[in-house]
Amino acid sequence: MSGVRRRLNVRIHRDDVTYPVVVCQRSRATELGDVFDKLGLFESRGQMGRVKRRACIVYDEGFIHARPDVLRTLRKLFPLRDNLFLGVPGAEASKSIFKAEKILGEMIKAGLTRNDFCLAVGGGVVGDLGGFVASLYHRGMDVVHVPTTLLAMVDSSIGGKTAVNHPEGKNLIGAFHQPAAVVVVLDFLDSLPDFDFQSGLGEVFKYAVGFSPALFRYLDRHAEQVLGRDPAALAHVLLESVAIKSEVVRRDERETGVARLHLASRSRFADRRLLNLGHTIGHGIEKAYALPHGMAVAVGVTIAAKLSAKLKLCPIRCYDQSMNLATRLLLRTDADLDWRLKDVLPYVRRDKKLVGDRLQFVCLKNIGHSFVHPITFNDLKLLER
């Protein structure tokens, strides 16, 4: 097929920020060079005329191990004499304040300015770390995300959340820092292990069930192509997912629940908490049964559908439909994981969405229509098996 090249602009309400998400098919130097050039990464044009820009490229060593050609391409586009290349392992341990300080130290030594930028090439770990560092350097420099996992493409690179971990918990130290651009290269997914691909697909499944009957139908009809990583099918699914996440984030960048507080928007997307569909129980499942994040989210989504049906908030067919699609996408579900409420509850009790004795639970009204609904722990007993 001919090369895919799509562009979508993500707009954030607060501060009127807009940034492009560019999806291209291949990582050839000519194609990437053209995209980077159009994004103004090689030079900026201001009152002082054209000023050359330098890059601090923070890359995922696991990804580059699988795709050494990408490092060669990046070095061709950003020669070593002017730019900084820093590899970090794509593992949670890399999201530390010590690693961030080390990178910041290298940037200071190299004399980077605020006109320069950080290019974060990797999965969610590298994106969160690169974004965090960029939010701090000289009180904030541009970060451009080049996500390499499906999860990073559809989720973590969009929305401006950056963070490192603390021994007391995940993502406890961080900042909101919207990217200057996101560049998605489809052929990066070729080397992604099935395990990580399926985990990203869990988040795509969440977008379909919670936000978009059209994406739901598409996934149902094109499950084989998506699982076969067909570029056209992936491009479609990626852009739909990015459009959904960016629409939610645009209206509620900082998870304040805009609709709830001000009734300012009639859009039912105006509440970032909706992105937590499947996550309340999903987090518990992830911890209790050591399942990858996105897989646990998929189970959580099917459980949210079941609870919504039991509470008579949605028709029972929503549960059946979500189970069918999850199965077609080879995701785990409520039925095929032998899970127990008692194993999961201890984690749910620590959930940030707990207000008093009520959980702000994301429920379903129908396929593609989610909403936040307060539930009690007694309600959760409906899930007892």
Ligand SMILES: NC(=O)c1ccc[n+]([C@@H]2O[C@H](COP(=O)([O-])OP(=O)(O)OC[C@H]3O[C@@H](n4cnc5c(N)ncnc54)[C@H](O)[C@@H]3O)[C@@H](O)[C@H]2O)c1
């Ligand atoms: N900022 C946000 O809004 C947000 C949202 C969701 C998750 N996150 C964060 O994202 C992180 C998880 O991200 P992830 O799932 O992308 O995992 P990851 O970054 O840990 O990467 C998973 C593994 O895949 C390897 N890898 C990456 N791309 C590859 C490729 N194309 N081919 C072969 N191997 C490749 C990595 O080296 C790593 O071993 C977590 O730290 C989570 O907190 C952030």
